[in-house]
Amino acid sequence: MIGVFVLKESLIIHWRGVWLWLSILCFLMPLSRGQTPTPTPTREEQIEAARDAKEKAVASSDTRRFEQKLLDLENNRWVQLVNGAEGFHVRVGGMRGVGSGFSLGPAYQRSDLWGERLTFSTSARASLHHWYQGDMQLAMPKLWQERASVELNLQYSNLGGLGYYGQGPDSRKEDRTSYGFEEARVDFRPALHVTRRLSAGGVGGFRAINVGAARSGSYPSSEQLFNATTAPGLFQQGDLWTAGGFAKYDNRDSAGHPTSGGQYRVQYTRSSDGDSRRYGFDQTDLLVQHFIPFFNHKRVIALQGVSTLTSAHSDQVVPFYLQPTVGGPNYLRGFQAYRFTGNNIVAFNAEYRWEAASFLEMALFADAGKVFQRQSQWNIHGMERSYGFGFRFKMQNTPIFRIDTGFSREGFQIWLRSGSSF
Amino acid sequence: MASQRLLFLTAGAAALTTAWLVAAEPSLPRFLADDPIWREPPPRSIPSAKKQVVDALYDFYENSFYATRRAYVESAGSASEDGVSAAAQNVNTVGGVPDSPWYVNRHGMHPMTNQELARGPGDSHPPTPDAPWKVIAAKQDGVSPGFLVEDGKGDRYLLKFDPPDYPELASAADVIVSKILYAAGYNTPENYVVYFPEEQLQIDAGSTWKNSRGGREKLTKAVIERMLRHQPKDDQQRYRALASRFIPGEILGPFLYEGLRGDDPNDVVRHQFRRDLRGLRVFAAWTNHTDAKSINTLDSFVQEGGRSFIRHYLIDFGSSLGSDSLRPKDPRLGHEYFLETKPAGMQIITLGLYVPLWARADAPKYTGVGQFEAESFVPQEWKPNYPNPAFLMMDQDDAFWAAKQVARFDDDQIRAMVATGQYTDPRAADWVTKTLIERRDKIADAYLTLPIDAFRVENGELKFDSLLPARPVRPENCQIRWSTYDNVARSSKALTGSFGWSSAEAFAASGGAGFLEAQIDCPPQTPSVSVFLRRRGDAGEVAGVERRW
Numbered sequence: 001m002i003g004v005f006v007l008k009e010s011l012i013i014h015w016r017g018v019w020l021w022l023s024i025l026c027f028l029m030p031l032s033r034g035q036t037p038t039p040t041p042t043r044e045e046q047i048e049a050a051r052d053a054k055e056k057a058v059a060s061s062d063t064r065r066f067e068q069k070l071l072d073l074e075n076n077r078w079v080q081l082v083n084g085a086e087g088f089h090v091r092v093g094g095m096r097g098v099g100s101g102f103s104l105g106p107a108y109q110r111s112d113l114w115g116e117r118l119t120f121s122t123s124a125r126a127s128l129h130h131w132y133q134g135d136m137q138l139a140m141p142k143l144w145q146e147r148a149s150v151e152l153n154l155q156y157s158n159l160g161g162l163g164y165y166g167q168g169p170d171s172r173k174e175d176r177t178s179y180g181f182e183e184a185r186v187d188f189r190p191a192l193h194v195t196r197r198l199s200a201g202g203v204g205g206f207r208a209i210n211v212g213a214a215r216s217g218s219y220p221s222s223e224q225l226f227n228a229t230t231a232p233g234l235f236q237q238g239d240l241w242t243a244g245g246f247a248k249y250d251n252r253d254s255a256g257h258p259t260s261g262g263q264y265r266v267q268y269t270r271s272s273d274g275d276s277r278r279y280g281f282d283q284t285d286l287l288v289q290h291f292i293p294f295f296n297h298k299r300v301i302a303l304q305g306v307s308t309l310t311s312a313h314s315d316q317v318v319p320f321y322l323q324p325t326v327g328g329p330n331y332l333r334g335f336q337a338y339r340f341t342g343n344n345i346v347a348f349n350a351e352y353r354w355e356a357a358s359f360l361e362m363a364l365f366a367d368a369g370k371v372f373q374r375q376s377q378w379n380i381h382g383m384e385r386s387y388g389f390g391f392r393f394k395m396q397n398t399p400i401f402r403i404d405t406g407f408s409r410e411g412f413q414i415w416l417r418s419g420s421s422f
Numbered sequence: 423m424a425s426q427r428l429l430f431l432t433a434g435a436a437a438l439t440t441a442w443l444v445a446a447e448p449s450l451p452r453f454l455a456d457d458p459i460w461r462e463p464p465p466r467s468i469p470s471a472k473k474q475v476v477d478a479l480y481d482f483y484e485n486s487f488y489a490t491r492r493a494y495v496e497s498a499g500s501a502s503e504d505g506v507s508a509a510a511q512n513v514n515t516v517g518g519v520p521d522s523p524w525y526v527n528r529h530g531m532h533p534m535t536n537q538e539l540a541r542g543p544g545d546s547h548p549p550t551p552d553a554p555w556k557v558i559a560a561k562q563d564g565v566s567p568g569f570l571v572e573d574g575k576g577d578r579y580l581l582k583f584d585p586p587d588y589p590e591l592a593s594a595a596d597v598i599v600s601k602i603l604y605a606a607g608y609n610t611p612e613n614y615v616v617y618f619p620e621e622q623l624q625i626d627a628g629s630t631w632k633n634s635r636g637g638r639e640k641l642t643k644a645v646i647e648r649m650l651r652h653q654p655k656d657d658q659q660r661y662r663a664l665a666s667r668f669i670p671g672e673i674l675g676p677f678l679y680e681g682l683r684g685d686d687p688n689d690v691v692r693h694q695f696r697r698d699l700r701g702l703r704v705f706a707a708w709t710n711h712t713d714a715k716s717i718n719t720l721d722s723f724v725q726e727g728g729r730s731f732i733r734h735y736l737i738d739f740g741s742s743l744g745s746d747s748l749r750p751k752d753p754r755l756g757h758e759y760f761l762e763t764k765p766a767g768m769q770i771i772t773l774g775l776y777v778p779l780w781a782r783a784d785a786p787k788y789t790g791v792g793q794f795e796a797e798s799f800v801p802q803e804w805k806p807n808y809p810n811p812a813f814l815m816m817d818q819d820d821a822f823w824a825a826k827q828v829a830r831f832d833d834d835q836i837r838a839m840v841a842t843g844q845y846t847d848p849r850a851a852d853w854v855t856k857t858l859i860e861r862r863d864k865i866a867d868a869y870l871t872l873p874i875d876a877f878r879v880e881n882g883e884l885k886f887d888s889l890l891p892a893r894p895v896r897p898e899n900c901q902i903r904w905s906t907y908d909n910v911a912r913s914s915k916a917l918t919g920s921f922g923w924s925s926a927e928a929f930a931a932s933g934g935a936g937f938l939e940a941q942i943d944c945p946p947q948t949p950s951v952s953v954f955l956r957r958r959g960d961a962g963e964v965a966g967v968e969r970r971w
Contacts, residue, residue: 042456043514044463047690051466055687067480074477086633112633116648295781296753296793299774354774357766358754362774397752 086111091123093418095133097159097181098328098337099217103127117142130215132158149201151189158182161217163338164320166230169371169382171340173410178214179222179234181321183207191246200247203269207240211321233319238276240322244269244283252291256398257420259297262290271322272313279322280313289422302351304422306331309344309375318343326369326384329415330422333367334386334408342371346378349422353392361399363390363421367406384408392420451909453937453954453965458514460531461521465688465731471723472685474675476716482808485715486761489809494680494694510697510820515954515966516877517823519607523688523733525698529605529835530827536838542601544612549573549665554624555581560631560641560649566592566748567649571623571665578668581616582740583661585748586652590790590850592740592747593664594843598854599709599739601839606705606827607698609735612667615844617660620650656846669735671722677734678716680811686732699812701824702736704869706813707804708828708861710794712755713741714806714813743854744785744792751793753780759808788850790843796860801825801868818869818971825869826889828862836862866890872949872969874900874942882926882961884940884953897923900944904928906935907954914939926961938962 041049073079091107105125113120122136136154143149161178165171185208191201211234213221228235246267252258265287272280285308292301308324320341326332327339331347347369355361368383388406392399399420406413495508512519519525528534549555553574560569569581584592593615600610629641639645653661679699683689693699706714718738723730740747746755757780758765768776783798785791806813831839837855845851866873866889873889884902888895904921905914917938921927928938938955951969955962 040451040454043454043459044456046454047463050690051687054682054690055466067477067484070480071475071477074479087637115644295777296784298753298781299777352774354769355754356769356774357758357762358752358760360766362770364773 085109091125095125095127095131096155096157097131097162099129099161099163100131100159101128103131103133129160129217131160132156147193149191149193151187153187153189154185155187156184161214161219162321163219163336164222164226164231164341165339166226166341167320168342168373169340169384173336173339175225176219176336177222177225178217178219179321180212180214182210182212197251198247198249200245202243202245203267204243205241207242209237209240209319209321211237231320232317233279233321236278237319237321238273238279240271240273240279242269242271252289254398257394258289258291258302259300260291260293262288264288277313278316279319280316281318281322282311282313284309298355300351300353302349302353302422304349305347307344307346307378309378311375312343324371326371329404329417331367332369332384332386332408333365333388333404333406333415334413335384335406335410336413339410340369340371340384343373344375344378345369345371346380346383348383351390351421358397359394361392361394363392363404364388365390365404365406365421388412390421452912453515453909453956457965458516458518459520460514460518460527462512464727465523465729467729468685468687468731470730471672471674471683471721471732473673474677474683474721476676476678478717481716482760485809485811486759489680489811489814491814494811494815508815509695509817510700510815511695512691513697513819513823516964517819517967517969519696519698519701519823523731524609524696525607526609528607530607530830533830534605534835536835539601539605539835540838540842542604542612542839542842543610544667545614547575547577547612547667548614549577549579549616550575551618551622555579555618555622556626557623557629557641557646558626559629560646562632562649567653569623569646572626579614579665580668582664582666583650583653584663584790586654588745588750588790588792589654589662590843590845591745591750591792593662594790594845594850594854595743595745595792596664596666596738596740598840598843599711599742601842602709602831603705603711603736603739605831605839606824608702608705609733610739611669611735611737613739614665614667615662615842616665617656617658617662619658619660620647664740666737669720669722669737671724671733674721674723674732676716676719677721678811679813683721683732688731694811694815696812697820697823700816700820703804703806703810703813703816704801704821704824704828704865706742706806707756707799707801708858708865709739709742710744710751710756710804710861711739711742712751712805712807713738713747714810715808744794746792753783753793753798755807756780756804757798759805761808786849786853788845788853789847790845790850791853794854794857796857796864799861799864801861801865819969821869822969825865826873826875829866829870829873829889831862833859863892871971872944872947872951874944874951875967877953877964877967879925879955879961879963883923884925884955885923886942895944895947900942903941905939905941906932907937907939909937924961925955929955929957929960929962937965 086109088106088108090104092104095103103125105123107123109121111119117140119139119141124134126132134156137151139151141149159181162181164177164179165175185205187205189201189203191199193199213223222231223234226234244267246265248265250263251261252263253260267285269283271283286306288305290303310318312318323341323343324345325338325341326345326347327335328337332339349365349367351363351365353361353363366387368385370383386406386408388404390402390404392402394400401416401418402421404415404421514520521527549571550573555571555573558570558572560567566583566585570578571581572578584590597613597615600613604610623646625641625643630638631641631645633639650661655661678693680694682692702714718736720735720737721732722735724733744751746752757778780798783795785793785795836858840851840855870889873893874886874895875889876887878885902923904917906917907914917928917931919931925938932938936957940953940955941950942953943950949969949971951967953964954966956965
């Protein structure tokens, strides 16, 4: 019986539950059809409610991830030293010669002296291969209503191991040697700017040079393989006085990254080592560059021809360390740096450049060049050739550094250099 | 057994009722009593606001490497990239943007006269020439100097000069685009092209200039002469410059195109969800304003009508039209981001033999024009210099909203605004005008695929405006289907009968429905539009518009 009672009680409870739910349902049905007992907010009230919620959670504006750290970094004195161009800063790279390895050092520059008429810059750098260089430049680029300029350059360089393979086009790759080169020089360069494009001027200077055993690199030192005949000036150097002049026409659209126009320059200098009369010579440098743009300057055919012709004074020679060379990052890029040395050179570069992105320019290039002992051999016969491709990384439309890979009969070379090829 | 059946019955009834109530509950009605609103409530007054710094390098890095549409949708807690949750949020029910400290409906709502368009944010406060301008500070940006000056009235201006080799280039662009964007509804500074002799500049005691090492030095007459020595003069020996009047209020720094200002209770919509900022992409594309980034914006803490609040400005349009501020625009700009791997890869692989249209399009070498053309312009593919979060979020509704405003500028109006750039060569003004017209038309073709808007009820009938005179859409070319609309359940039920465009007849046949939906299709255009009418009088009034793409 007890069990039956309980059962009946539960039945009653459940029936009550059903009625309860049905009652709630009947009550709520009209509400769910929109007859809300409380007033519907307006759109403006919704906006105000959102403002209420925001006001309760109000906080100072967040600086984005890492942004504050970057701001701090940019304002850091030491970072400004590395980034700056004016005042004290750190100069990276730009050492003379090929093979120094990574270099850096302190630098100081002022472009605002004497009412911005005088600029002064100086730097000292050391490289991983223990090469050293110090420079100082005083320049007045805007004299006489910018129709004249004058520059004074002082430089000391101590280059631990420059390459030398012997004289002429038949030198052997296997004969690679190195020599140490130390020089202190002063150059003075006044110029008249006849027009904005055309300028001419003089050059004069003094060079004190010392050549010795290489201090870096794994190649034999030059004196182990060459002598005073095959490397004139190897054992005895002299001080040189230089004087000459130049003329230049430059209608390139940009000096740092030209895409149209051209540059045409000729320079003549006469060098003399005074009373010793061993190393006096005349030198003529010719440079022709021309840039042919197409497709809105996004494609450029860049052409360059260079020639350096030297002529030793009677009974004198051009020392090997001042002879022009081909091979390296600028001419004949498929050959090692300084691969060919001679009294004269002629070299040509042709590049097809195309801008792949704002930050990247590509290039296909072909180089040709040769060295020759007599100026009568100035022709295009017997030229060495190389070809290759390059990546030029740009910032603000100016190449910052390039990676050029050149191929030749002697294999391939990869060059990492700052700036443009030409 | 019976008790078990009853138990299940009770539990089932409870579950069913609860589910029904939950399903029906969410809903606020879709259209509220004051919809559509055209003005946000007045901004809430705040006692102060903090200055904000945006690092240019960081902004470039963050947006170039991390800004994606997906990331912004997900950061807002949205489930789907293409879902409703990706839609703009500061939008009224007819797709418009209510007036606020960010944006004010101007030419798009009430056509401005040519004089008003040329006036822009103001043309009555140029620096007065009758008294010297005191140079408060100076800086040299490359070969282009910049001065902060104060005129005889005490108003302050930034004087910015054109690159010496490209006179009129940046100053004209800056002025013209400030007028266009102002007419479009944005807050912009008052910009003027000014001509003045060197004697107009007078050094203020204590004036300084920022030297090339970043240091401050006392400003002297010699320094000013040096800064101006490369600037060309006109035949009256006057320099030309852009004078940008200081924005009123306390300058707080730039705003971001993403997220919220934490200290502003009025800033309740994440910026990448603001239609005015998303749609700015279309205006920027039109004017080739490739430098549309945070650095070129400004928040100002202003006091007006007894309230203090933050107003948001767009500034610095020197990199628009054919100008890139310091030089003519690179033709690549507007077509690719600075860092973009896909087109770069294509160029590398094809050895540059694939030549994009922008590399083949040309612009004339008229003074002040730079690289500005319409031939290579494809509105949907236009890009700023690097990704802009709000631009990434632009959808078809945002684009339609902006494009219909672009289309509102007729040829004469565009010419009137271009005239404010004061090109000395009339061919330059003609070219810029022609290019803006052509780019406008391309924008209309791209985004106004069903070019009808301004729905309203007149004389018992639903009416609309055809947005493009060149491609008119007439009611007789469209089909309209009427439904009753449940404003809470957000569902429609088709009405039987043919009512044409008569909303009065449709309401009469609706059995007392509070809302009607009129679905309009105008073949061959594939998009359709639904217009929602609220019962008011016999024929109702427009409560909302929804476009389906």
